[in-house]
Amino acid sequence: MTKEELAMLDFAVKWAPFGGGDEHILPEFGIFPAVFYRRLQRLLTHHPTLNDTVQRRLDELCTLKLAPTHSDKPPSYSRVPSLHSAT
Template sequence: MSTLSSRTSAALDGRPVWSDAVRMVDFAAQWMSFDGGDEYILPEFGIDPTAYYRRVLTILQTPPSPPLDPVDRQRIVELCQQKLTLAKSRPLW
């Protein structure tokens, strides 16, 4: 697992500012072994877990993306996909 927080801040084609993208990916890397840390996403980023996982997936699948070990990148992508699949299957009430 790598820490990416030392990267510079720059806009990424309408995606979160680079520092926000790096923070989101760092968080995902730190929490992926603990099922994602969903309860900490809203206080940390101000968005619900479904929006967070969508953003992280977009960040990792759209160049340029933060540098990350390929195995960690794949594990985070799989976690995001799993979380988004679960979110689709939940009733809205």
């Protein structure tokens, strides 16, 4: 493992209990959180010597962070009547 990979792994282990520390990833590593989580997930796959529990927990964090959010969906243009409209 490279120094950068070890730093990423240490960071992920440290911040996982607090939701990942996304706001610290760009200043710390110079990459956006999505890139960080993709690299971390690849690292976990290619270095299976890590503790199984830690590996599983970090992989779940990566999967959660990389999952599309509701805000990624295109807006719905269906007409839904307002609860306050006059009828």
